[in-house]
Amino acid sequence: MIKKILIANRGEIACRVIKTAKKLGIKTVAVYSDADRNALHVEMADEAVHIGPAPSNQSYIVIDKILDAIRQTGADAVHPGYGFLSENAAFAEALEKADVTFIGPPVNAIQAMGDKITSKKLAAEAGVSTVPGHMGLIADADEAVKISDQIGYPVMIKASAGGGGKGMRIAWNAEEAREGFQSSKNEAKNSFGDDRIFIEKFVTEPRHIEIQVLGDKHGNTLYLGERECSIQRRNQKVIEEAPSPFLDAATRKAMGEQAVALAKAVGYHSAGTVEFIVDGKQNKFYFLEMNTRLQVEHPVTELVTGLDLVEQMIRVAAGEKLSFGQDDVKLNGWAIESRLYAEDPYRNFLPSIGRLTRYRPPAEGTTADGTVIRNDTGVFEGGEISMYYDPMIAKLCTWAPERLTAIDAMSEALDSFEVEGIGHNLPFLSAVMNQERFRSGKITTAYIAEEFKDGFTGVIPDAVSAEMLAAIAAVINHRLQARAIQISGTIGNHARKLGKDWVVNLAGSDHGLTVTEGTGNTRVAFEAGNELVVATDWQPGQTLAHVDIGGDTIALKVDLKGPAIRLRWRGMDITARVRSPRVAALAKLMPEKLPPDTSKMLLCPMPGVITGVAVKEGETVEAGQALATVEAMKMENILKAERRGTVKKIVVKPSQSLAVDELIMEFEG
Template identity: 75%
Template sequence: MFKKILIANRGEIACRVIKTAKKLGIATVAVYSDADRDALHVKMADEAVHIGPAPSNQSYIVIEKIIDAIRQTGADAVHPGYGFLSENSKFAEALDKEGVAFVGPPVGAIEAMGDKITSKKLAAEAGVSTVPGHMGLIEDAEEAVRISKSIGYPVMIKASAGGGGKGMRIAWNDAEAREGFQSSKNEAKSSFGDDRIFIEKFVTQPRHIEIQVLGDKHGTVLYLGERECSIQRRNQKVVEEAPSPFLDEATRKAMGEQAVALSKAVGYHSAGTVEFIVDGERNFYFLEMNTRLQVEHPVTELITGIDLVEEMIRVAAGEKLKIGQNDVKLNGWAIESRLYAEDPYRNFLPSIGRLTRYAPPEEGTQDDGSIIRNDTGVFEGGEISMYYDPMIAKLCTWAPTRDKAVEAMSAALDDFEVEGIGHNLPFLSAVMEHPRFQSGHITTAFIAEEWPEGFGGVVPSDQQARTLAAVAAFINHRIQKRAVLISGVLANHPRKVGRDWSVKLNGSGELTVTVKEDGSKTIVGFDDDTSLSITSNWLPGRSHAHFIVGGRRIGVKVQQNGSWLCLRWQGIDVKTYVRAPRTAELARLMPEKLPPDTSKMLLCPMPGVVTIIAVNAGDEVQEGQALATVEAMKMENVLRAERRGIVKRVAVEPGSSLAVDELIMEFE
């Protein structure tokens, strides 16, 4: 077994590998850039080596710098995680020359399967069903248009190297094919150092299902079931689960056997993933093979009980797998929600800054038998940088059934606290509560179909509004009681706590309530003679608490801000005012403050770097025309004109680093 492993990665996957290495008694080495000097993976490792500036193409994907860190520390093995150099055959070759073990597949398998063009050709030769497409290299945008027309729109334009949704675009016409080709090339070069592009038919109404494979150096290759990864946004997975609610046993077996056959054909060992597109008739088509550990590997670990990182390390050390295919059993259901530093209310644009509050739910077995796992690479007080992927954490739940796993995830999301940056917790909660997701009838178009205009928040139902009103009234009652106790100490004539209140939930109207105590319970009554009993451990100052409302236990995020409360529960994010009747009456007379007019300005929607300014002062632009491109967190974002107009002035140049809402250009 190895004595020291260097993790050539950062963030949550580096922390994940360190945990297993420590369990095996193996010393660990972290590498870090300027931006990650105080990162969690650096603190967790036994040693850490600085490898350069923040941009990954000057640090994490520079092979020479990783090799130098190996020489400095004497590491005898390297785990690449995912992304960065994990599927770079030159890196694996460089390690071999150094006499250092690569915790991953052989070079030949990386070259054959890590390259999407080559892997599709090999899969076709092996008799694996593949999606129609053009597997040759594409020279320019005009050739991309010609190929797209010949395949037939819609098409998927994809980077040959890498994954994770980077360098991928769907094109429905010539203009989108031309623009998507260039954007994909730029993203691919920035993320992977390889700008080769290919094009394939985009299968409509598809499900994205992948098979986990695991092989040793002695000829054994197993499949460990499948993962459903259909909840995606911009080709980036958001929610994954194992097993799939769609597959039957016959399809699972057929997909697994094809994945194993393909793996054996290239002499594969270590952990890997064979990805398929599956249509409504359960016909499946090979997409690609990822010759690395996947982001969503925890859900497979939860239903199989197999530590994939441990198996990768043991395989790299030359050990045989101790299990056979018949030993692989799928137990229960697991779901993973990816928590991203992106604002769902601003079209999921990246968000950076300091995590002023980071409090995930407690991991481990819960009272109801479910399990919570949270893989993360951040901590409270840490910084979310603009230079890397915006993932904060991967929250996972396990339960005996899918319904229970979804229920456990919904509760865990409600118990997760993040402050200081924009994040997608409300959106993840909305997915869990969506009837279509709960039914399992999902495709990769789920998010686009259910939120076609973007995510604007969840409007509470009447029952949810009453629940939140009861929580708000309870909190107000506690605050008022505390004020009465303080005034009682300072004066001889303490005031009393009122019973009648008006609760206004922004966007959901106003409810009149009465509040009274009944022993250990607080009773909140409504003007239709119904009521809800409520108990809680909440005290003034607490940012989160559990409430038992009408016999149901819920977790609510509470933010106090002067005269109002912000409550978050089940994806509902609502500003709440609790006022005395007379105050509420006067408040209704107050004029609404209007936001400033920015209709003649193009403002930067996220912190990032301007890469392209597509127009000049004096130009006439049309609705939908590209105006500028901003790169943030390794993704290119094209900003378009919302209406016809004339450019008055351009305020920035390509290469400018901008903050949120910083001016890019003005219109007449």
């Protein structure tokens, strides 16, 4: 059996591997860069080795540094996690030469499947249906446009060695094909050290469904059901589930058997994933790629099969046979995974970095109603979110016997998840969980683009939700006022009295109401005639409130901002102001403070590094023209002009690091 595993990775997946290794009684070694010196995976491992500066191309993907860490610690096996060197054949080969067990597939399988061009040819030979496209290498942007014209738009431009949504662009015309080719090429080179690009037809109304395969070194290969990964943003998965709400048993079997056939064609062993694009109209599926590693979204498969995939990978690497067959694989219940990213949904999901001033995930385990909550993470409260790596904070998973129950459990778990200090996508995830289209299962990879055409601006409360939040704000205010009147030392005729009549302003509307304290609850009577009974153990200073209201039990985040009460629930972010009727009347007379005019400025939308400036001072630019390029968290972002104008002043230089909203250039009036 393997005695000591070095995890050639960081963050959440490194912590995940360490947990299973400890369960099996195997020692672990973490590696870390300058930026990760105090990271959670370093603390969890039995040993840790420093491997270099923060940029991954100077640390985590430098093979010699990983090999040196192996020699220092005497590790006899390596788990690569996902990303970094996980699908690098040269790395697997180097481990083989060093007589170190690679907890992954054989070198030839990585070479064949890791190259998307080669993998598509092999898939076709193995009888797997494939998407029409150009499988040869593409020399330059002109050739990319020519090929795209021949295939017919829209097309998908992809890095041959890509993964995680990097090096991918959808082009709907020749101009986008030219621009997308160069951006994909740049991202691929920076992320994978391989800038080869290919182009294929983009399937409209596509669903992204993948099959989990598992094989041993004795010729046994199985499929463990599927995962639906259609909720994506910029080709990066955001929400996954198992099984898929779209597949029937016959299609599941057909996809699974094709996935196994492909795996066997390359002598595959270990865990791997065969990804398919499924045509939602014609119910046809096409091979997309094979990932020769553990997937980010593997927990949902674990939750519905009861298998520990990391454990299976370790046992297979050690030479054990699989202890079960295809007929033993049963899909039980439904699992949902939400990826919590350090991305600000209110700023078009741009990366956010900084310190986690608060990080309180919901309690893990089986709840009273039988649902399961799981949270895979690599961060901790007080830790730093770095600009050098992917923006993953955590993967929150829920399991229940049925899909809608699992979704409801996820919605409640998200409401209880506290994250402060950085921008994050929790409110967006909450919004999706409560959308009827998602709940119905009628989803495609275009879901986010179609449902949030103008970006995410938060969920606007309906009349029922607004009334609930107004009642909760009134009760919170009642608690604050009750505490305030207990302050000692006040002069008798200046002592505060606990009022009953209030006006709550939220979401642009006023709610006149009366608050009456009862036995164990508080009654809120609205001027309109409705009444809500509120019971909560919330006290001033608490940031999470559990409230029984109108027969429902909910959790919501509470943040006191001076006289204002900020409430966050189900994707809503509402600031309530509770005033006496007299003060509310006067507040309507106050002038509105307008934000400063930044229409003549290009501000950096995220913390990142300027990798290029495409214009010069005095140049006239047109709407849609590229102005500058910012790289953040391994993604290249092209900033474009919103309208015609003349560049007055450029205040940045290439390679300069910028903070959010820092000035890049100014335009003439």
